[in-house]
Amino acid sequence: MSDAEQVEEFDVVVIGGGPAGENAADYAIRGSDRTAAIVEAELLGGECSYWACMPSKALLRPLDVAASAAHLGGLSEPVLDRDALLARRDSWVSNWKDTGQVKWADGAGITVVRGRGRLAGERVVEVAGSDGSTRTLRARSAVVLATGSVAVIPEPYAGLAPWTSRDATAVTEVPESIAVIGGGVVAVEAARWLAALGSDVTLIVRDDRLLGRAEDVVSDFVVKGLQDNGVDVRLSTEITDATRVDADPDASVGTVHGGPVTLTLADGIRLEVAEVLVATGRRPATDDLGLESVGLSAEDLRGVTSGDPLPAWLHTVGDVNGAAPLTHWGKYQARLVGRRIAGDDDAAELADVPNDVPVPQVVFTDPQVAWVGMTSAEAREKGLTVTVVDTDYTSASGAGLLRDDATGTCRLVVDTDRGVLVGATFVGPEVAELLHSATVAITGEVPVARLHHAVPSYPTASEVWLRLLDQLT
Numbered sequence: 001m002s003d004a005e006q007v008e009e010f011d012v013v014v015i016g017g018g019p020a021g022e023n024a025a026d027y028a029i030r031g032s033d034r035t036a037a038i039v040e041a042e043l044l045g046g047e048c049s050y051w052a053c054m055p056s057k058a059l060l061r062p063l064d065v066a067a068s069a070a071h072l073g074g075l076s077e078p079v080l081d082r083d084a085l086l087a088r089r090d091s092w093v094s095n096w097k098d099t100g101q102v103k104w105a106d107g108a109g110i111t112v113v114r115g116r117g118r119l120a121g122e123r124v125v126e127v128a129g130s131d132g133s134t135r136t137l138r139a140r141s142a143v144v145l146a147t148g149s150v151a152v153i154p155e156p157y158a159g160l161a162p163w164t165s166r167d168a169t170a171v172t173e174v175p176e177s178i179a180v181i182g183g184g185v186v187a188v189e190a191a192r193w194l195a196a197l198g199s200d201v202t203l204i205v206r207d208d209r210l211l212g213r214a215e216d217v218v219s220d221f222v223v224k225g226l227q228d229n230g231v232d233v234r235l236s237t238e239i240t241d242a243t244r245v246d247a248d249p250d251a252s253v254g255t256v257h258g259g260p261v262t263l264t265l266a267d268g269i270r271l272e273v274a275e276v277l278v279a280t281g282r283r284p285a286t287d288d289l290g291l292e293s294v295g296l297s298a299e300d301l302r303g304v305t306s307g308d309p310l311p312a313w314l315h316t317v318g319d320v321n322g323a324a325p326l327t328h329w330g331k332y333q334a335r336l337v338g339r340r341i342a343g344d345d346d347a348a349e350l351a352d353v354p355n356d357v358p359v360p361q362v363v364f365t366d367p368q369v370a371w372v373g374m375t376s377a378e379a380r381e382k383g384l385t386v387t388v389v390d391t392d393y394t395s396a397s398g399a400g401l402l403r404d405d406a407t408g409t410c411r412l413v414v415d416t417d418r419g420v421l422v423g424a425t426f427v428g429p430e431v432a433e434l435l436h437s438a439t440v441a442i443t444g445e446v447p448v449a450r451l452h453h454a455v456p457s458y459p460t461a462s463e464v465w466l467r468l469l470d471q472l473t
């Protein structure tokens with residue numbers, strides 16, 4: 001067979017089959033006779049489906065319900081069944097099999113190509129199969145990079161064979177004790193479910209607060225919630241040295257990776273734990289992606305989905321461009337990019353794209369934390385004149401009704417000159433589902449004067465909007 005015959009042609013080739021890549025392929029060919037291939041090195045569905053969002057939320061949701069039940073007069077104490085909780089997780093990750101996703105791709109007319117993809121020139125993708133085979137794909141129209149992100153393991157933890165978020169979400173062997181390092185979203189969520197599963201958890205945070213990207217009023221609530229659930233939270237704590245007996249880098253995911261770990265803290269205190277979870281952030285998965293073959297570097301992808309410095313045929317979606325490493329954000333980018341590739345320029349979604357689309361984020365701690373748009377500090381840094389209003393979450397009786405021990409806070413950030421919201425933060429039980437009201441208000445640039453006429457139902461937690469808006473008259 002000649003070289004030319006070995007090249008497989010598609011209209012669109014997507015490298016990486018996480019939620020962003022899947023959506024980009026789907027929107028690019030939906031309702032047409034165009035063809036698309038997704039190149040996937042592991043499981044179709046990506047980090048989100050098997051190692052991140054799905055397993056973590058499958059583990060956390062029963063904890064929310066149990067915490068509510070434990071704090072509602074009229075119900076007796078709920079009992080956590082560890083095996084049943086892990087079985088629920090296994091079911092939500094389809095036992096780490098992607099048969100269902102492949103069936104979806106077939107139905108959507110998308111070809112799944114197994115292997116690791118890399119650019120090998122303009123519109124050309126080379127795929128290395130795990131069996132040593134190589135395939136060459138050519139895209140007639142577009143190539144989309146959707147390779148996601150990988151956990152960062154800084155010194156001095158690299159030699160410890162530490163847990164990353166994959167081990168925490170896929171936990172099968174619950175360590176007797178664990179040090180969780182980091183104060184971001186992965187750290188606070190994982191600390192919660194690991195403690196609930198029976199591990200003795202110490203959360204070691206370099207900064208003086210948790211969730212540093214959120215409003216500063218958030219941290220105290222999350223610290224208290226973790227402490228109430230048995231987590232030892234140590235803020236402003238540096239680790240100067242870390243050693244492990246018999247570190248086993250080949251240990252199975254979700255099992256203990258060796259002997260005891262000793263951490264030396266800056267004040268000289270030594271902490272011995274059975275396992276360590278490094279949750280110190282993620283970086284775009286751009287290693288060996290062949291960017292140099294088209295004159296690009298990893299830095300060129302930062303924050304860019306389409307256009308300069310990318311050639312017209314090349315796009316990025318999801319964590320790989322680092323814009324906001326969240327599934328809903330990757331899917332949003334994928335819808336826009338997919339429609340652009342499809343030439344749907346008249347579609348409502350492309351016809352009216354605002355300049356600054358606010359990014360929403362929910363953290364599934366107890367209490368929950370949800371925010372969208374700018375924090376007050378970010379708004380001021382941008383040079384805006386802002387009005388900031390706060391209220392206790394339980395100032396709305398509907399919020400108090402959710403749980404007898406309900407607590408939390410809410411904040412709106414208003415651009416005083418334009419009279420519109422630019423940011424909102426909610427902390428409290430069940431605030432996750434409250435967030436979209438703020439996202440709509442910010443995206444729609446609804447004048448605060450008009451928001452007074454959006455009437456929340458009684459008695460719901462949404463009445464916190466009244467308490468906040470009353471301060472803006």
Ligand SMILES: Cc1cc2nc3c(=O)[nH]c(=O)nc-3n(C[C@H](O)[C@H](O)[C@H](O)COP(=O)(O)OP(=O)(O)OC[C@H]3O[C@@H](n4cnc5c(N)ncnc54)[C@H](O)[C@@H]3O)c2cc1C
Pocket residue numbers: 015016017018019020021039040041042043044045046047048049051052053054056057115116117118146147148149165169186285289317318319320324325326327328329330
């Ligand atoms: C523990 C945890 C919990 C999270 N929870 C949430 C949450 O609740 N909500 C939320 O919005 N976000 C959450 N996130 C973030 C979310 O997981 C990511 O933002 C999301 O997975 C990004 O989607 P993606 O499609 O860009 O990449 P991924 O989901 O990472 O998928 C990328 C895919 O590309 C494949 N790939 C990589 N390189 C190649 C290559 N060269 N060739 C072929 N295939 C390749 C990978 O195997 C993978 O399947 C969480 C993250 C973590 C770590």
Ligand SMILES: NC(=O)c1ccc[n+]([C@@H]2O[C@H](COP(=O)([O-])OP(=O)(O)OC[C@H]3O[C@@H](n4cnc5c(N)ncnc54)[C@H](O)[C@@H]3O)[C@@H](O)[C@H]2O)c1
Pocket residue numbers: 154181182183184185186187189205206207211212279280281282324325326361362363364
């Ligand atoms: N519910 C959700 O939506 C959800 C859940 C989990 C993860 N995620 C996404 O996944 C991404 C990754 O999460 P993450 O928590 O790993 O990252 P992160 O960037 O949110 O937090 C990293 C934390 O590690 C600390 N850190 C960094 N380097 C360190 C070092 N050398 N030593 C000690 N501490 C260090 C930082 O100060 C920070 O507290 C996030 O951006 C988040 O958006 C989302």
